[in-house]
Amino acid sequence: MKKFTENVLKIVKKIPVGSVLTYAEVAKEAGNRNAARAVGNILNKNFNPKIPCHRVIRSDGKLGGYNRGAKMKKSLLISEGINII
DNA sequence: CATTTGACGCCAA
DNA sequence: TTTGGCGCCAAAT
Numbered sequence: 001m002k003k004f005t006e007n008v009l010k011i012v013k014k015i016p017v018g019s020v021l022t023y024a025e026v027a028k029e030a031g032n033r034n035a036a037r038a039v040g041n042i043l044n045k046n047f048n049p050k051i052p053c054h055r056v057i058r059s060d061g062k063l064g065g066y067n068r069g070a071k072m073k074k075s076l077l078i079s080e081g082i083n084i085i
Numbered sequence: 086c087a088t089t090t091g092a093c094g095c096c097a098a
Numbered sequence: 099t100t101t102g103g104c105g106c107c108a109a110a111t
Contacts, residue, residue, distance in 0.1 A: 005108075023093055027107085038107040040092035045109060058093065065092030073092090089111075098102085 004030050005042050012043065015055045018080050022059040040064065061085035 007030035015021055021029075023036035030039070036059075043053040047067045054076040058064040063084065066073035077084060 002108075027093085032107070034094080034106045035108075036093040036106085037091070038093090038109085041090080041108055041110095042092095044092050053092080056092080060094085063092090067092080070092090087111105090109090091107105094104105094106085096102105096104085098100105 004032055004035060004038070005046070007031055008039050008042050009046070009048065009051055012051050012053055012056055015052055018082065020055045020057050020077070020082055022057055023064065024059045026056060043067075055080075055082075 008026055011021070011026050011029050023039045027033065027035040027039045032038070039056070043051070043056065044065070044067055047053065054066055054073045056064070057077075063070060063073055063077065074084070
């Protein structure tokens, strides 16, 4: 019952369409400022169809990864009108 | 239980 | 500015 993990999933699930959050932001909101890495790990191993994990990107402006493929993630972001740096 | 892995982030050179 | 290295955390093996 890791609060952090639960929070991460909940936060990502609450991301509105057309919006994106960075792993660092999610981690910070979840309660751990330096757990950006853990956030990615959680999403990767605990993929849920209800969670738009493709809306979580890196702080560098890069997309990061995606369990369904980086291309898929990129396509999804573009489809939602998110401009990629 | 200890070690390794992994969708990251920041600092120093 | 770009690259390399280190730190950080949670889950899997």
